[in-house]
Amino acid sequence: MTADAPVAPTAPPALGSPEWGGFDPARTRGRGLRDLRRSFMTAARLGWQTEANWTDPILFFIYSVAKPLSTTLIFVVMIEVIGGASTREFRGFVVVGTALWAFVIAGIAGLAWAVLDDRERYRMLKYVVVSPSDFLTVLLGRGVARIAVGGMGAAITLSVGVLALGVPLDAGRIDWPLLLPVMLGGLVTIVAVGILLAAVCIQTRQESWSYPEAAAGALFLVTGAVFPLSVLPAPVQVVGWLTPLTWWIEGVRLAVFPAGPSGIGGTGSAFAAFTGRVRPEPHEIVVALLGTGVLVTLAAIVGFRVSLHRAKDRGLLDQTTGS
Secondary structure, X not given: OOOOOOOOXXXXXXXXXXXXXXXXXXXXXXXXXXXXXXXXXXXXXXXHXXXXXXXXXXXXXXXXXXXXXXXXXXXXXXXXXXXXXXHOXXXXXXXXXXXXXXXXXXXXXXXXXXXXXXXXXXXXXXXXXXXXXXXXXXXXXXXXXXXXHHHHHHHHHHHHHHHOOOOOOOHHHOOHHHHHHHXXXXXXXXXXXXXXHHHHHHHOOOOHHHHHHHHHHHHHHXXXXXXXXXXXXXXXXXXXXXXXXXXXXXXXXXXXXXXXXXXOOOOOOHHHHHHOOOOOOHHHHHHHXXXXXXXXXXXXXHHHHHHHHHHHHHOOOOOOOOO
C-alpha cells in the first residue's frame, strides 16, 4: 500500500457497545414487568421506612392505632348516652365502619401525602418523575406502607370492639364468599380514589396539605361509615349510592353481621322508598361496587396521567405551597 492510497472508511461503533463508551438510551426504557416489580418493591420499602423509622416499634404501634381506636370509643359512648340500651345493636355497626375507615384515611390521604412529602418536604418529586421508574408504580408502592398502617389500626379497632365492647362477632356466621371479593374491591377502590386525589394535589398551589383530610371528611358523610344514610336527605343518600366506598362498607357489614342494621337501607331510607326493600341483596352490593369502582379506577388513571403531563408542562413539580 502506497502512502497516498485511499483509506477505507470504518463504520462508527454501535450505540451502547463497549467501543462506543457512552450511555445507552435504551436502558431508560426498562425491562417491562421485571423493572415495574422492582420499582414497586423499592418504593414500598422506602414508604415503610419513611413511616416507621422515626421511632421505636412500640411507640409507632401505639401511635398508629390510637386514633382509630379513640374514634371508635367516642362514637360508641355517644350512642350509649343518646340511645341507651336500645342502641346496643349499633355497636357492631359503628365498630366495623370505624375500622374500615382507617383503611380509607391511610389509602386516600396517604397517597396524596406521599406526593406532597416528595414535592415540598424532601424536594425530590421532580427527580423521581424523570427517573426511569414509572411514577405511578412508585406512588403505589409508597402508598402500600400507609395502607398497612391503616390495616393495623383496623385490626386493633375490631379486636377491641369484640373483646371489650361486646360486639357479637361469630366467625362461623361470616359470609366469606361475600366478604373476600367485597374487601378486595374496596381496597382497589381506595387506592384509585387516593390516586385521583394525588393528581389533584399535584396541581394545587395553596393549602395542599389540607385537601386529603377534607376529601376524606366529605366521603365520611355520604358513605354511611358510622351512621345510616337514612338520616340524611334523599338527594344526599343518592350521592352516597354513587360512591363505591358506600357499597364496600355495606358489603363488609352484611358479610360480618348478616342481621345487623343496614347503612344504605332501613326504614325511611331512599333505598327502601325506591326498591320497596329494607336493604340491598349481596349480589346487588357486589355489582354496584364493581360498577362504581371501575368508573373511579378509570377516572383515576386517566386523571393522574393528564395531571402529571400538565404538571411537567407548567413546572408544578418543584413548586411549594407554603402550607
